[in-house]
Every structure is written in structure tokens, then in C-alpha cells.
Amino acid sequence: GAVVSQHPSWVICKSGTSVKIECRSLDFQATTMFWYRQFPKQSLMLMATSNEGSKATYEQGVEKDKFLINHASLTLSTLTVTSAHPEDSSFYICSATQELAGANSYNEQFFGPGTRLTVL
Amino acid sequence: AQSVSQHNHHVILSEAASLELGCNYSYGGTVNLFWYVQYPGQHLQLLLKYFSGDPLVKGIKGFEAEFIKSKFSFNLRKPSVQWSDTAEYFCAVNGWNTGNQFYFGTGTSLTVIP
Numbered sequence: 152g153a154v155v156s157q158h159p160s161w162v163i164c165k166s167g168t169s170v171k172i173e174c175r176s177l178d179f180q181a182t183t184m185f186w187y188r189q190f191p192k193q194s195l196m197l198m199a200t201s202n203e204g205s206k207a208t209y210e211q212g213v214e215k216d217k218f219l220i221n222h223a224s225l226t227l228s229t230l231t232v233t234s235a236h237p238e239d240s241s242f243y244i245c246s247a248t249q250e251l252a253g254a255n256s257y258n259e260q261f262f263g264p265g266t267r268l269t270v271l
Numbered sequence: 272a273q274s275v276s277q278h279n280h281h282v283i284l285s286e287a288a289s290l291e292l293g294c295n296y297s298y299g300g301t302v303n304l305f306w307y308v309q310y311p312g313q314h315l316q317l318l319l320k321y322f323s324g325d326p327l328v329k330g331i332k333g334f335e336a337e338f339i340k341s342k343f344s345f346n347l348r349k350p351s352v353q354w355s356d357t358a359e360y361f362c363a364v365n366g367w368n369t370g371n372q373f374y375f376g377t378g379t380s381l382t383v384i385p
Contacts, residue, residue, distance in 0.1 A: 185373070194361060194377040195315075244315070246373075260373060262307075262315040 153179045155247050157263035164235055165271055172230045172266045174245030180225035181247035185260065186218070189242040201228050235270040242267050274298075275364050277376035284352050285384050292347040292379050294362030303365040304345040305373070306336055310358045318360075321345065332356070354385045 154177040164170050174184055183202050187195040199220050201207040207220035217239075219231040228247075232239055246260040278293040296302065303322040307315045319330025326338040336347045345362060362376040 187375075192378075192380070194375045197372060197374070200372060246315075259317065259320075264314040 153177075153247070153249060153259075153261040155181075155245065155261045155263040157243075157245055157266050159266060160264060161267040161269075163269045163271065166236050167234055169231055169233045170235055170268060172232075172243055172245075172268075174228045174230070174247070174263055176226045176247045176249075176261070179247075179249045181228075181249060182225065183248045184222055184228040185246045185248075186220060186228075186230050187244045187246070189244055189265070191242075195244060198230075232268065235268070237270045240268055240270045275362055275374050275376040277360075277362055277379050279379045280377065281380045281382070283382045283384065286354055287351050288383075290347070290349040290352045290356070290381070292360055292362075292381070294345045294347065294376055295343050296345070296362075296364045296374075297343060298364060298366050300366055304336075304338060305363040305365070306330065306334070306345075306347050307361045307363060307375075308358045309361065309378075315361070318347070352381075352383050354383045357381060357383045 156175045156177055158173045162170055185200055186198045188198050189195045197210050198213045199207045199209045201220050201222040203222045203225050209215045217233055222228040242265050244265040246262045248260050275296045305320045306318040308318050309315050318334050319328050319336055321328045321338045329335045334349050336345055338345050358381060360379045360381060363373045365373050
């Protein structure tokens with residue numbers, strides 16, 4: 152199956168610094184990538200949808216100036232947590248879809264292994 | 272707006288017991304439905320999915336789920352669990368014609384006691 156990687160797998164940073172997380176589709180071209188946030192013992196919360204070459208679409212309540220998303224190529228999307236604070240500590244997961252079908256069809260999402268962010 | 276609810280937050284079973292995890296969704300249109308599993312320390316993996324046809328779908332590792340449209344439900348079942356089924360299980364919904372956005376339930380933590 153398709154493989155999605157994330158880097159780094161974990162990161163610890165000081166409050167006020169910025170952290171960049173990369174999401175790569177290794178063996179397919181991802182037309183769309185998604186960023187999720189997962190709190191301990193809770194579900195995945197969709198943060199934003201990212202299409203290659205265009206601006207990301209953020210879910211309600213997600214600050215686009217704080218969580219900068221760039222989808223520069225069909226295999227790479229990045230999430231930058233700017234001026235991170237302890238409340239941003241979480242598990243960030245990306246997923247990617249490959250455009251296999253036409254409109255109104257389902258494209259399977261492949262999930263990355265996640266990035267554990269701890270802000271001190 | 273779509274929402275997904277999973278009634279059981281934490282389930283503990285002995286090996287060989289039968290499993291049923293509930294999932295209900297709210298969405299006015301046609302949906303695609305999924306169950307994902309997250310083993311400890313691993314990423315999400317697709318267990319099974321439904322988008323049309325036979326409402327009883329079979330997935331990997333002996334899991335199955337039944338889509339009951341009238342009840343807006345998509346419960347996950349397994350007749351005999353194993354210790355290796357210990358994991359977090361997430362139900363997810365993707366609305367037809369709403370792009371690829373997934374909405375996840377809160378998850379059910381399953382612990383199987385040997």
C-alpha cells in the first residue's frame with residue numbers, strides 16, 4: 152500500500168519558537184493532504200486540508216496564522232507551528248490521498264505515523 | 272455539519288469473547304464509512320470501508336461491520352477477539368460530494384486480556 156512518512160517523529164521545543172513538520176508521500180503523488188491533531192485518549196481533529204499549489208483550507212477554530220501549511224509539491228506538505236506554546240503540545244498526524252477516481256468518489260487516505268510535539 | 276459518535280470509550284474483553292463497537296453518524300446525504308485501527312505506537316490503518324452495495328462489509332483480521340442506514344449506524348464486530356486486537360478503534364465518515372474530508376469519532380480503546 153501507499154506509504155506516508157512524517158519528520159520528525161517527535162520534537163521538543165521552547166515556548167515561543169517555531170516548529171516545522173514534514174509530511175511526504177513516498178510512492179505516490181498526493182493531490183490532497185490533511186493535517187490532524189490528536190490529544191491523548193481523544194480522536195483525530197481535522198485541522199486543515201491542503202491541495203498542491205493552492206492555499207490550505209482550515210477548519211473552524213484553527214488559526215491559520217499559527218499553523219502555517221505549505222503544499223509545495225505533490226509529495227510534500229509542511230505544517231509550521233509558529234510561536235509554539237505549551238497548549239500546542241499534541242500529536243500531529245498527516246494523511247494523503249491519491250487522485251484515483253473522478254469527482255464524487257472516494258479516494259483512500261493513507262496516514263503518516265504522526266509527530267509528537269512537546270512545547271516546554 | 273457531520274458528526275460521528277462512538278458509544279464505548281473503553282472496552283475490556285477476554286480472549287475469544289465477541290466484540291461489537293458502536294458507531295453512529297449524523298449527515299443528511301450519502302456517506303462513505305470507515306473503521307480504522309491504531310495499534311499502540313503505530314499509525315492509523317484501515318480495517319474496512321463501505322461506500323455502496325452489500326451493507327455487511329468484511330475487513331482485515333476477521334473484522335466486519337454492518338451499515339444500517341435507517342439507524343445511521345456502522346457497528347464493528349468480531350466474533351472472537353485475540354490479545355493482538357488490543358488497540359484504539361476509530362469510526363470515520365466521509366460525506367459524498369464533500370471532498371475527501373474525514374470526520375472521526377472519539378475512538379474506542381479495546382483491551383483484550385489473554
